[in-house]
Every structure is written in structure tokens, then in C-alpha cells.
Amino acid sequence: MAHYKYLIVGNSAGGIGAVEAIREVDSQGSLAIVSDEPYSAYSRPAISEFLMGERGFGDRMYYRDPEFYDRHRVEQHLGARVARLDLESREAVLENGDRLGWERLLLATGGVPITPRMDGLELQGVHRFTTIDHARNIDAALQQGAKRVVVVGGGLIGCSLTSALVQRGGVEVVMVELLDRVLAAVMDATASALVEARLRELGVRVVTGHSVASILPAASDASRVGSVALNSGEEVPCDLVGVAVGVAPRLELVRETPIQVNRGIVVDHHMETTVPGVFACGDVAEAYDFIYDSHRVVAIWPNAYIGGRIAGLNMAGGHHEYDGCTAMNSFSYFDMALASAGLFDPGADDPVQTITVSGDGVYKKVVLRDGWLVGFLLQGDIDQAGVLFRLMRDRVPVADFQDRLLEDGFGLVSLPRPLRDAWLSEGVGPDGSLTGGLAAK
Numbered sequence: 001m002a003h004y005k006y007l008i009v010g011n012s013a014g015g016i017g018a019v020e021a022i023r024e025v026d027s028q029g030s031l032a033i034v035s036d037e038p039y040s041a042y043s044r045p046a047i048s049e050f051l052m053g054e055r056g057f058g059d060r061m062y063y064r065d066p067e068f069y070d071r072h073r074v075e076q077h078l079g080a081r082v083a084r085l086d087l088e089s090r091e092a093v094l095e096n097g098d099r100l101g102w103e104r105l106l107l108a109t110g111g112v113p114i115t116p117r118m119d120g121l122e123l124q125g126v127h128r129f130t131t132i133d134h135a136r137n138i139d140a141a142l143q144q145g146a147k148r149v150v151v152v153g154g155g156l157i158g159c160s161l162t163s164a165l166v167q168r169g170g171v172e173v174v175m176v177e178l179l180d181r182v183l184a185a186v187m188d189a190t191a192s193a194l195v196e197a198r199l200r201e202l203g204v205r206v207v208t209g210h211s212v213a214s215i216l217p218a219a220s221d222a223s224r225v226g227s228v229a230l231n232s233g234e235e236v237p238c239d240l241v242g243v244a245v246g247v248a249p250r251l252e253l254v255r256e257t258p259i260q261v262n263r264g265i266v267v268d269h270h271m272e273t274t275v276p277g278v279f280a281c282g283d284v285a286e287a288y289d290f291i292y293d294s295h296r297v298v299a300i301w302p303n304a305y306i307g308g309r310i311a312g313l314n315m316a317g318g319h320h321e322y323d324g325c326t327a328m329n330s331f332s333y334f335d336m337a338l339a340s341a342g343l344f345d346p347g348a349d350d351p352v353q354t355i356t357v358s359g360d361g362v363y364k365k366v367v368l369r370d371g372w373l374v375g376f377l378l379q380g381d382i383d384q385a386g387v388l389f390r391l392m393r394d395r396v397p398v399a400d401f402q403d404r405l406l407e408d409g410f411g412l413v414s415l416p417r418p419l420r421d422a423w424l425s426e427g428v429g430p431d432g433s434l435t436g437g438l439a440a441k
């Protein structure tokens with residue numbers, strides 16, 4: 001049986017963050033990474049660009065260069081699923097029966113696509129969209145002539161898929177969203193309406209406030225998709241269905257173990273679980289959210305990478321604390337740039353102050369509480385995202401200059417001199433960008 005000082009399950013943002021951190025401290029301790037995907041780590045957010053045809057799967061999708069694993073002396077077990085953990089003997093049992101022992105274990109197992117309850121999910125032509133293989137399968141189906149697509153879900157993953165399909169062209173797309181607006185988790189109602197208008201302009205039919213009740217077989221071939229039935233009773237013909245309703249923490253390895261779980265795996269500020277020597281990070285774990293002052297699942301790439309780094313440093317004997325994260329999304333779908341973070345859509349009862357500006361294809365909003373910036377949303381012009389995020393994360397009192405936060409050109413030079421000097425001495429770029437934070441993707 002192979003035995004390692006460090007064993008990492010999950011070869012993506014969190015796993016790679018941990019490898020790099022471990023090797024900064026311990027250049028020799030044996031280290032292995034296991035993944036049931038058969039590839040070196042790749043950029044999961046970029047599967048949309050792959051489907052658009054903008055990136056091949058070669059070097060341009062990989063997260064690190066081809067020598068990365070050798071250089072960091074990492075043994076890779078790819079295409080190998082860990083079936084269960086034996087916490088007493090400190091062994092991971094692979095699906096093929098092999099056992100991998102550990103002294104310190106990191107669970108960076110990410111998320112698993114949420115499966116809505118509906119008939120017909122087993123039909124040919126039904127796809128998910130969270131891995132490069134999913135993107136390849138959709139690519140193959142489109143190449144074989146699929147022309148009418150129903151995307152189930154109008155959240156980030158559904159929009160990522162729709163954006164790729166629109167960009168690629170040659171297909172009719174219908175997006176079905178259960179909530180009354182798209183991208184509800186990352187935008188307010190005003191911004192969602194702008195996106196929906198843009199989608200319609202691009203020829204996408206957007207059906208909000210409805211769900212797909214079932215996926216129905218084609219009349220000509222009962223093994224293939226032919227349409228979907230909405231809960232309104234309407235039948236929408238299609239030959240491809242993209243089920244993209246989000247991801248949930250992938251918890252299969254910790255169920256039935258003493259490792260405590262809420263929505264995700266519970267970790268402390270050191271990213272250690274309730275079982276000593278076992279760490280967790282990324283989409284599977286509940287990291288500290290500095291805006292909500294509580295531990296939550298924050299399913300974004302930078303949080304996985306930085307959480308993995310903190311876990312790795314501590315696995316190698318350090319005592320580092322994760323000072324926390326908050327949901328920060330920035331993307332450009334449908335030729336619209338968007339960034340949002342923190343409490344960007346407060347409830348009517350939240351004791352906050354909101355400042356908005358809009359016009360000329362731009363909509364911007366900051367949310368303040370007791371003189372602190374606690375959230376922002378930028379649409380159309382996201383240049384200020386880096387500096388706003390930093391003000392939020394560092395809890396900089398902004399009352400003295402809050403009216404200028406949304407001015408064109410607000411940036412590092414607009415900050416009070418002592419703050420600007422302090423940031424510059426830490427090597428912050430002129431746009432306030434955060435190395436290892438926003439830039440980590």
C-alpha cells in the first residue's frame with residue numbers, strides 16, 4: 001500500500017493551492033493527489049470558452065504547466081475515484097480497491113451538479129455542464145447536428161452554457177429558470193432585467209418563473225430527447241437539454257464519518273475539519289465569509305485556491321488563519337461585463353445605505369453599512385471591482401469618500417493618501433487588483 005505524508009483528494013483550484021503551499025514549506029515530504037477526472041488540473045470556468053471554440057483543450061485550458069507535478073514532486077492518481085475514507089487507519093480506499101495512506105489529508109472534492117427531480121434525465125441528449133468532459137459531450141452533440149437546445153437553469157452555470165451556445169451560433173436556445181429572474185444569486189433585479197433584455201436581443205427565449213416538469217423522448221427514437229414539458233403544460237421541442245441548475249458540495253466521502261457537515265464540510269479558520277489531520281477547502285467546505293461573519297459555502301475559484309493554500313501551509317506544520325472570503329463574481333457573458341460581491345442585493349429591512357448610478361449601458365451600485373462598504377454590483381464597466389473588493393475586504397471606513405466610489409475613474413489614486421501609500425507598499429496594482437485573489441483564476 002502506498003503511504004504519503006500528504007494526500008489530496010481533488011486536483012483542481014483547491015488541490016493545486018495546497019500543493020504549492022506545502023512545497024513552499026516542505027520540499028521533500030511525500031505528496032499525492034487523486035482525481036476521478038483523468039486530466040491535469042484545468043480551468044473549470046473556461047469550459048465555456050472551450051465550447052465556444054475559443055480555447056482548445058491543449059495548454060490553454062490547463063491551470064499549470066505540464067512540468068508542474070514533476071517539479072513539485074507530486075504523485076498523480078488520475079482517473080481514480082476515492083470510494084471511501086477509513087479515518088481510523090488513515091487510508092483512502094479507491095474504487096479499484098487500492099488503498100492510499102496519509103498523515104495529513106485534504107478534501108478538495110468540489111461540487112457535484114444538482115439533479116432536479118424530473119423524468120427523462122437518462123435520455124440521450126441530456127447533458128450537464130461542470131466538467132471538460134461535459135463540454136466535450138455537448139460539443140460532439142452539436143457537431144452531430146443538434147440545433148434546438150433547452151438550458152435548464154438561468155444561474156451562473158446556465159448562463160455560462162447559454163453564452164457559449166450563443167457565441168458558437170447555429171442553435172436556437174430556450175432558457176428555463178424557476179425563479180422570476182435570471183442570475184438571481186449574483187445580481188439584483190435591475191441587473192437581471194438588463195441581462196434578460198440582452199438575451200432576447202440575441203435571440204434566446206427566456207422563460208422565467210417556470211420549471212421543466214419532464215424531458216420527453218423523440219417520436220422517431222424513444223432513447224433520445226425530443227422535447228421538454230414545462231410545468232405550464234407547454235411542450236418545447238429540442239434535441240439537446242443542458243441541465244445546469246447549480247452545484248452542491250460533493251460530500252460522498254464524509255457522510256457516515258465523524259467529520260462534521262452542515263451544507264458543506266465544517267472547517268475552522270485553519271481549514272481543518274472536526275477530525276484532526278483532515279482538512280477541507282473550496283466548493284466542498286464552509287469557509288469564513290467576512291461580510292456575513294459566518295462560515296458558508298462560497299463556490300468561486302479564488303476561494304478554493306486560497307483556502308487550499310491555507311490548508312496546505314497548515315498541513316505542513318504551520319498555524320495560518322484564513323482571513324476569509326466572500327462571494328465575488330466577475331464575468332463577461334453576452335458581451336456584458338459584470339462584477340458583484342458581498343451584500344449587493346440587501347433586503348428591505350437591512351439597515352444599509354445604497355448608492356446607484358446608471359445610464360449609457362452602465363449600471364453600478366454600492367451598499368454601505370455603518371460607513372463600511374459591504375457589497376457592490378457593477379455592470380457594463382467593471383474597472384473598479386478590484387479596488388472596491390479590497391476596500392470591502394480590508395474593512396476600510398469609506399464614509400469620507402463614499403460619494404466618489406462610483407465615479408468614473410475611481411481607483412487607487414482616488415484613495416486618501418495614507419491608505420494609497422499602504423496599499424502601494426504591499427504591491428497592489430494601480431487598479432487595486434489583488435494578486436492571488438481576483439487574479440487567481
Ligand SMILES: Cc1cc2nc3c(=O)[nH]c(=O)nc-3n(C[C@H](O)[C@H](O)[C@H](O)COP(=O)(O)OP(=O)(O)OC[C@H]3O[C@@H](n4cnc5c(N)ncnc54)[C@H](O)[C@@H]3O)c2cc1C
Nearest residue numbers: 010012013014035036045082109110282283299300301304
Ligand atoms: C461552468 C462553470 C463556470 C464557472 N465560472 C466561474 C467563474 O467565472 N469564476 C469563479 O470564480 N468560479 C467559477 N466557477 C466555480 C469554480 O469553478 C469553482 O469554485 C472551483 O472549481 C472550485 O474548485 P475546487 O478545487 O473546490 O473543486 P472542483 O473544481 O470542483 O474540483 C474538485 C475535483 O475533485 C474531484 N473529486 C471529487 N470527489 C472525488 C473522489 N471521491 N475521488 C476522486 N476525485 C474526486 C472532482 O472530480 C474534481 O476534479 C464556475 C464553475 C462552473 C462549473
